[in-house]
Amino acid sequence: MKIRHHLSDQLLMAYSVGQLPEAFNLVVATHVSMCDECRARLASFDAVGGALIEEIDEIAMGEAALEAALARIDGLPQATRTEPLKTAGIFPAPLADYVGGDLSAVRWRRIGGGVKQAILPTGRSATARLLYIPAGVAVPDHGHRGMELTLVLQGAFADENDRFDRGDIEIADEEVEHTPVALAGEDCICLAATDAPLRFRGLVPRLAQPLFRI
Amino acid sequence: MAQAEDGTDWAGLMLRVRDCQDRAAFAALFRHFAPRVKAFLMKSGAGAALAEECAQDVMAVLWQKAHLFDPARASVATWVFTIARNKRIDALRKDRRAEPEELDWGPEPEPDQAEVMEAQQETERLGRALAALPEKQRALIERAFFGELSHSEIAAETGLPLGTIKSRIRLALEKLRQQMT
The missing domain is CATH 2.60.120.10 (Jelly Rolls)
Structure with a gap:
């Protein structure tokens, strides 16, 4: 069945910027899991966040930051692709x-x-x-x-x-x-x-x- | 490969991190994005020390979850933003945040280069559109994204050309689902 009732722009943007109460986050994330239309709209708000990150006046990291980061990832295994959770049930x-x-x-x-x-x-x-x-x-x-x-x-x-x-x-x-x-x-x-x-x-x-x- | 205007192919570097655990590629991404993430977190209210620590965490997630980066769906900057935002919620609000189901659908066929190019250039196009907005409206969007507006204060209309992004991602999702069935 095609989804006919979607999230509002206001809710999607508030979710994208991270300003929704936890209970609303849950409803938004659950709906987006079921609805490609809203997933795409959410991604377009996320893209605004990406543009802001790109344009922001950067603030220098500490001197040894990169060395610390490289040392850290040495001990970090990368997660690998997983098969999607096949939920036989009704809950995303x-x-x-x-x-x-x-x-x-x-x-x-x-x-x-x-x-x-x-x-x-x-x-x-x-x-x-x-x-x-x-x-x-x-x-x-x-x-x-x-x-x-x-x-x-x-x-x-x-x-x-x-x-x-x-x-x-x-x-x-x-x-x-x-x-x-x-x-x-x-x-x-x-x-x-x-x-x-x-x-x-x-x-x-x-x-x-x-x-x-x- | 899709190159940004300044000549750096961020998505290409990200794919080298993803596919070859390339440390030099990671270092280049770190030099560009870590200071931006730090600035983003400080604008969101974190002190310098906490912002530095969280920026380190964000870059570690970028390494660890590289397999979730899909160059046809988002630019590296957009992906970094979503990780940084989640980190901000973790660090400043202590709330749990539900995330949509990952569309992590097994061995990816080679993504369409035109789509990758399109997604990677989006950030710059949006950046130019942001710069062209009236000062008041741009300030409002920035405040929303830096977490300075509550959800009830967030106005829906950004004045940015988001419709084109939406249609492109929508098509990408449809293709992905077709490959699944």
Whole structure:
């Protein structure tokens, strides 16, 4: 299936310069692993960094720096080409790395209505989590204070505006109040990152929120 | 081989490091890039001693991971930038950074020379485009790349001709994937 929803220039550039919170880095790296279009756009931002490195006013290294470097590489074996990781599963390498394996390695917690989630270990400035939404089920209605990225890994979901399949990424800012529903056919698994806690509109989800860190 | 305007074939040197563990080629790359990496890290807020140490680390990675350098996809300067940026994140932020899957797909067929030339000349073309930008806009791009802007402050529009780079890399990736299947 062709990916239709891509990363924004702002996110790709922030990733290229290294200014994204860890949780967002994970979502960007996972999407780029699945999407040649965004890999190429990311490379074009990296090329700007290359041009800046080339043009920069250099600052001389210490006197013995080159000798030290040559002595150092003497003891350094070069890595060799490796076959690409053949992941039979649904997680691209950067995500599998965080989870410590594929789907079977995820430690889910139920959050009601058949929906499950697993918080991934990242720095605290933003949160990354895996979401498991049974086919046909809605994710609790929510808005959010910051930005929310949702990347589909399996199945598909739709909200009021659009449809998102495997590889598609939804970028929602605080303006968006939406009710994503997993489409019939296959349970939907997503990787999501938020840079501020979600705020749920219903009372019960709001009470449950601190408990589940969503 | 693809030569830069000043006559130095950085990609060729890099391939000698990759394919022949050529120490003289490494020394030439070190003389050119290490002082630039040091300057980049100091602009990003590192002190001189830390920047020097990190520049050494960056050049060691360039040696160790030479097999990941693909002259058809990036110039040496671009590749050095990505290593230096990752080092900056390691050293200054202590955050873990997820990287996309490597497209490291086994014995490479000889890369197309025209593509290599194109990729290697990109850095200079971009450099000229940067120089031609209005001062304010260039300063903003520099600040973003030196890590002085937060992600919410980063404006998407660089005003640089990135579309052509994107299309070229996109084609290279398609070819690579075709060879895979």
